[in-house]
Amino acid sequence: MTVTRGLIIADPWIEHILNGRKDWEMRSQATSVRGWIGLIRKGSGTVVGLAYLAQCRKALNQAQMIANHDHHRIPEDMIRRGEVAKWVVPWELSDIIPLDRPVPYEHKAGAVIWVTLEPYVRRQLTRYLDRKPSVAEIVPARTVDKVSALAATPEDATSNDKQNMRDREPMPPLPDGCRKVLGRSVLSGGNIRNNHIKLASLMSAFPRDVIGGSNKAEAAPRRLEIDWGGPETAKTDIDGTKSIFRARGWVRRFFAAAGAHEHDTVVFTETAPYRISVRLQPSKSTM
Incomplete structure (x- = not known):
């Protein structure tokens, strides 16, 4: 198993993911990516966690967004005000692994959603996955x-x-x-x-x-x-x-x-x- 790319996620959403409170990352469009990815805290220049991108769900309407607060953690008032009207496509994450130490990477110009990780970063992240972690691990x-x-x-x-x-x-x-x-x-x-x-x-x-x-x-x-x-x-x-x-x-x-x-x-x-x-x-x- 190799982690080749990282997903850029802003606070407070990435913190919710790392703490196990959020397993849907809401985006404006679907993705075909599946498998293990790095979780990048926006603006930090580091990978702070790993997750398995299991599937991409269909876009949600406002009522569905409100009903699924436990998955995405977006407050109801933000949804009703239309602040997240674009961000309605759930990318479902599982097996969240917070890293003991953030792994620095090189952030190239133009990277907004995905970052292609350098070989030395991939090697460091792959060490976490070589154990094929179970829930208990x-x-x-x-x-x-x-x-x-x-x-x-x-x-x-x-x-x-x-x-x-x-x-x-x-x-x-x-x-x-x-x-x-x-x-x-x-x-x-x-x-x-x-x-x-x-x-x-x-x-x-x-x-x-x-x-x-x-x-x-x-x-x-x-x-x-x-x-x-x-x-x-x-x-x-x-x-x-x-x-x-x-x-x-x-x-x-x-x-x-x-x-x-x-x-x-x-x-x-x-x-x-x-x-x-x-x-x-x-x-x-x-x-």
Whole structure:
């Protein structure tokens, strides 16, 4: 697999793609390109990610654009005002891979949509694809076995929790396209001490009916089921005033069993309606 070209994408749209919130790149016309491409942050002179351009859909009307906000992340008011009237053709992206380090390239005059990448850039990008990444590799998860070799065992992680996470039979893989990365949250020391995960940047990714008020009396009508790697899933709604999960006992057990550290990243993946998987991606300093 070789990446020969890069697609130029402006902010904030490229950031939505890299964070797993957007999988349709809206364009003014169709493309025949298919396969792996580089994702270029406009004006940066660097390739910042990789994606598989799976297909090009038919142009959408205004109602379809509004209905598919979760795919393209264009605000409804921009659509209604006609600001994106030209940009109605979805280029569908999958298997998004943010790069650990942006790869510089030579931006030639006249390149507006596509950039033909130089051989040395292709070689660097191809290294990411030589592994033929699966969903689990694209969204790395820190396993308990790996953590135990890297860090001391937290005192509040019970031996039963750790053994259950080791012994638990893995969930069967879902069909392609069923898993969707909702986003990521970087942990602070305060998050770990207080057993919560910052959700402010992900709130738009969750269904509205799981977001409630500041106390249990104002809880949302529905709850999320969260697979955190333990023996049982957790069920909770979201405190919309604080942008955190209301139930936090499972968060403490998740942090302890997975060996969470400051600057680690929690990756949220939707595996079914109202069901999400959370996994810990270690920072470079704790790997």
